[in-house]
Amino acid sequence: MNAILSLIAVIALILIALLGVKTANLHSLFGIAVPYAAMAIFLIGVISRVLKWGRSPVPFCIPTTCGQQKSLPWIKQSKLDNPSTTSGVIGRMLLEVLLFRSLFSNTAFELRNGPKVAYGSTRWLWLGGLAFHWSFLVVLIRHLRLFTEPVPACLSSLEVLDGFLQIGAPGLLLSGVVLLLAVTYLFLRRVLIPEVRYISLAADYFPLFLILSIALSGIIMRYFTKVDIVGVKALTLGLVSFNAVIPEGISVVFYIHLFLVSALLAYIPFSKIMHLGGVLLSPTRNMPNNSRMERHINPWNYPVHVHTYEEYENDFREKMKSAGIPVEKE
Amino acid sequence: MSKTPKPDELSKVDYTPPKTGWMDTPAEFKQGMWCYGSKPKNLETLEFPNPRQWSPADEDWKLPENWQEILLNGLKERLDKYRSFKVFMDICVRCGACADKCHFFIGSGDPKNMPVLRAELLRSVYRGNFTTAGKILGKLAGARKLTYSVLKEWWYYFFQCTECRRCSVFCPYGIDTAEITMMARELLNLLGLNTDWISGPAANCYMKGNHLGLEPHTIVGNLEYMLDDIETITGIKIKPSFNRKGAEILFVTPSGDLFADPGTYTAMGYLMLFHELGLDYTWSTYASEGGNFGFFTSNELAKRLNSKIYAEAKRLGVKWILGGECGHMWRVLNQYMDMWNGPADFLLVPKSPVTGTVFENAKSTKMVHIAEFTADLIKHGKLKLDPKRNDHLKVTFHDSCNTARGMGIFEEPRYIIKNVCNHFYEMDEHTIREKTFCCGSGSGLNAGENMELRMRGGLPRANAVKDVVEKYGVNMLANICAIDRAALPAILDYWVPGTGCTGVHELVANALVMKGEKERTTNLRGEPLNGMEGQE
Structure with missing residues (x-):
């Protein structure tokens, strides 16, 4: 149900763009105004969300320690999984953000008769997630060539690398294919694994369908309808130089693509996609385990009502004395 | 209390989720799965609110009139005090990596013992009251209202978490259910809803x-x-x-x-x-x-x-x-x-x-x-x-x-x-x-x-x-x-x-061989040591 509703929402977005451009001729709206608005929402939204998180303090030093602590000099510390220094934390975060290290350690269990609980490593989610994020990043970077003139050499070489298979013309780019496969995998596991289906919200399917449609519309433009790339680049260059005009003859598929991208941008600050910023602020990962070595400060630490030793001794003085325990007041 | 089933019976665990969605499946208080409620004298000693005689099995938990307001204010306060809590409320993508890491899920098959869903019990109320999307889209955005039934569900499941942090090892963002359980228990304690095994x-x-x-x-x-x-x-x-x-x-x-x-x-x-x-x-x-x-x-x-x-x-x-x-x-x-x-x-x-x-x-x-x-x-x-x-x-x-x-x-x-x-x-x-x-x-x-x-x-x-x-x-x-x-x-x-x-x-x-000790014939439990049998 959640999946169907999300699919309907994405189809509605496509129809809005299709009708808006094809029927209502609102090229400027969909080609200029909407992208600007979306970008503004994205930037303001992301920044304010991160600031909002940042405004809440981190009162305690609560890293999840996943390896040997630093203790006696002859015991080997696990510096990445249980870092006690800033450089260790940076290492841990880099591995987490770039290589999804925690997900790499994922396991699956099986309860057999006996009973016997058996565990094994499972890396499909790690692989699918990594393929998805990295291919998405490559696709994103490749798109920078639409916003730069002349195109920097590194972008051109990235594209050469991405198309190393040299299949067809225009050459097949691997990143797009991987992205499509990875999104499909992420969707399929969500509907096929009963536990994951049970926890999935509409907000989990919607971005998948959205990204799938963005990838598909891009692929259609590149390989099938062969969009007027000169026109597209004139528009995109105009957008970044704040001097946009709508060139003639760009196909409606492009406007759909652009509208879906705009929708994604505007959606990000309000969605789980904010995990890209949130992981950097996650106290269980970005803190060193050094709280016995160095004092951390809780900014809102306040005095509390305690039961003092004096009160305790008043309660038990006679019993203490008869048990031979020294007391403050005889 | 009911008798605990035998091991071979207990180890037949069904992992199939219920037909109804989790928001439409209220917590069913099963005997043997929960602890008695806190006694008033212990809450009084600790200067905690709402000391009274109550049982989790009762229909009426004898809560103050404005219990929802107390909880929502408490929730807001904790979001402002703990970055962990705030970030963990927002960034879960429900990838499910944590789902089968919880010992209570492995042992019970209850989907609300999947760390992700345990957290969603609280997250859904957070969304419904503190996020724009949740307020507008409601259930579609995974949001819900804080009802009596939700409160009971919280109590039942946040006292089925041992704050062991195993899920947080596997979470790609380090989301720690222990943090969430700790917040939930703090909130429940604002209404005098502890277990007596803890408050005692x-x-x-x-x-x-x-x-x-x-x-x-x-x-x-x-x-x-x-x-x-x-x-x-x-x-x-x-x-x-x-x-x-x-x-x-x-x-x-x-x-x-x-x-x-x-x-x-x-x-x-x-x-x-x-x-x-x-x-x-x-x-x-x-x-x-x-x-x-x-x-x-x-x-x-x-x-x-x-x-x-x-x-x-x-x-x-x-x-x-x-x-x-x-x-x-x-x-x-x-x-x-x-x-x-x-x-x-x-x-x-x-x-x-x-x-x-x-x-x-x-x-x-x-x-x-x-x-x-x-x-x-x-x-x-x-x-x-x-x-x-x-x-x-x-x-x-x-x-x-x-x-x-x-x-x-x-x-x-x-x-x-x-x-x-x-x-x-x-x-x-x-x-x-x-x-x-x-x-x-x-x-x-x-x-x-x-x-x-x-x-x-x-x-x-x-x-x-x-x-x-x-x-x-x-x-x-x-x-x-x-x-x-x-x-x-x-x-x-x-x-x-x-x-x-x-x-x-x-x-x-x-x-440990101690200075001046006699030859030991038993260990600390009084069991004879190897070769010392019969010498006691």
Whole structure:
């Protein structure tokens, strides 16, 4: 149900763009105004969300320690999984953000008769997630060539690398294919694994369908309808130089693509996609385990009502004395 | 309370989620899965709101009129105080990596025991009240209203989490369900909705210094029983001191070890070790609890209970503090104590009087873990050990959740065990160290009335033990946690009968060759040593 509703929402977005451009001729709206608005929402939204998180303090030093602590000099510390220094934390975060290290350690269990609980490593989610994020990043970077003139050499070489298979013309780019496969995998596991289906919200399917449609519309433009790339680049260059005009003859598929991208941008600050910023602020990962070595400060630490030793001794003085325990007041 | 089903019945777990969505499936309070509600006298002692006689099974929980307002204000306050809570409310992508990592899910199959869904119980209310999307789109955005039924669901499931943090190891963003459970329990406590197994010990600890409510003379008396036993076994008379000013070291350990076996054997181990070293140390009857049931209640109560340790160290004028074997005690000491009740600037950086080792890793809190202390002694050859005395034991080691994932003390206890025992075997790599499984009774869930829950939660741990029992003939599970020592015997009896449970320092004391001791014929449990049968 959640999946169907999300699919309907994405189809509605496509129809809005299709009708808006094809029927209502609102090229400027969909080609200029909407992208600007979306970008503004994205930037303001992301920044304010991160600031909002940042405004809440981190009162305690609560890293999840996943390896040997630093203790006696002859015991080997696990510096990445249980870092006690800033450089260790940076290492841990880099591995987490770039290589999804925690997900790499994922396991699956099986309860057999006996009973016997058996565990094994499972890396499909790690692989699918990594393929998805990295291919998405490559696709994103490749798109920078639409916003730069002349195109920097590194972008051109990235594209050469991405198309190393040299299949067809225009050459097949691997990143797009991987992205499509990875999104499909992420969707399929969500509907096929009963536990994951049970926890999935509409907000989990919607971005998948959205990204799938963005990838598909891009692929259609590149390989099938062969969009007027000169026109597209004139528009995109105009957008970044704040001097946009709508060139003639760009196909409606492009406007759909652009509208879906705009929708994604505007959606990000309000969605789980904010995990890209949130992981950097996650106290269980970005803190060193050094709280016995160095004092951390809780900014809102306040005095509390305690039961003092004096009160305790008043309660038990006679019993203490008869048990031979020294007391403050005889 | 209902009788706990037999193991073969309990181990038939159905993992198929219900037909109805989780928001449309209210919590069903199953007998044996929950603890009794807090008694009014304990809440009064702790100065907590809404003390009254109530039962979780009642329709009416006798809440104040404006309970929703209290909870939502409390939620808002905590979002502003804890970045962890705020970020964890926002960034979960529901990838499901955590889903099968929880011992309660593995043992019960209840989808609301998947960490992700446990968190969603609270997240849904957060979205419904504090996010734009949730307010507008409602259920579609995973949002819902805070109803009486939701409140009961919170109570049921946030007291089915042991705050063990295993899920947070696997989460790609480090989302820690323990943080969320802690917040949820704080909120529930705003309405007087604790369990009595938590508020009772917490009230005891507040007034009498320890969870068991042992009064000062009882502590001395209990230790005297142990000293008599030690004298019978070793011929050595030990005289420890209590509340002694001017001692070099204050020793703090969980009170459970002063009360019931097998914990008492661990306490005997401490007494023997310290005597052998001639350590200048003292016990305290005021700070007679290392553990902290306040930690399972609210941040403020945890701080109130914890304050006694530094206060007592200051009053007695000791130089540093040594802490015994306990799980959540060490999470608190490592990750909270300094921020609550520090700075401990009246203490000195801990230095072992025996080896001269300076414990740099504790230079701010001035509190050393006994496993660090003893491992250092052994490394420097300061103990005369005869591991053969433990030859009847085939030992495996259970990493306690809190010392594993809230500290990372893995090698120290293993080093000690390997030096005092000749037969040591590790369990399945997926069930030890940072991936260790909780005993299923942590965070104040080790009551009697929720035995089915405890046996279900204990299944993964016990099952990994069973594996090494079958493979290597393991017959003893060592650990460094008082709750383990209190909870695991029942769990092992149920799932792996015949397997014992011991603290590491019981093993140390059995192997420890003391100056002037008579030939030992039994171990601390009074069981004949190998080759000594019939010589008692």
